[in-house]
Amino acid sequence: MTMRLLAAAFSLSLLAACAGTDSVSNRLPPGFVSNAAEIVANTDWAAPEEVRVTIADHAFKPSDLVFHRDRATRLVLVNATDSDHGLRARSFFADIAVESVRGGGQTTKGPWIEYLSIPAGETKELWFVPARFGAYSFECNGVGHPSLGERGVIDVVR
Ligand SMILES: [Cu+2]
Secondary structure, three states: OOHHHHHHHHHHHHHHHHHHOOEEEOOOOOOOOOOHHHHHHOOOOOOOEEEEEEEEOOEEEOOEEEEEOOOOEEEEEEEOOOOOEEEEOHHHHOOEEEEEEEEOOEEEEOOEEEEEEEOOOOEEEEEEEEOOOEEEEEEOOOOOHHHHOOEEEEEEEO
16 A cells, blocks of 8 residues: 555544544543542432533534532534534543443443534433532534534533
8 A cells, every 4th residue: 555545544534533432431541530420329320410502603602601519510512514523522521520422322331431422413412420629621523613612611510
């Protein structure tokens, strides 16, 4: 295979990784909540607080999100567009304990997530507990999407 073909194959694999795959981990990424599995196990998941966000018209709606520390939370992300989007929010993800990511007929257990994809027309749910107080920013990982307006802020309060 020539170098050019290799380079093309490599960039294609990078594109695929960006567009479609959740990054859920059962190994502690640096700086993340170390007792996340314990927090998940000690939380009642019967009636999580629901926050619903729709992606449409190059925006997260709403784009200002408020969550409550130590409370079971269900973030429902509805992709109402015909292209793929994603949630890049590393500092926020570092401070939560993830029960699961649900969507597309699949449930993936946490307890840590580094990246969340929301494919075209699909709905993804992030079931989690905010484990630390904080103010965070988030954005879509699509090339050029944040500058079009796909960004927002998260506050975790009492
Ligand atoms: Cu996007």
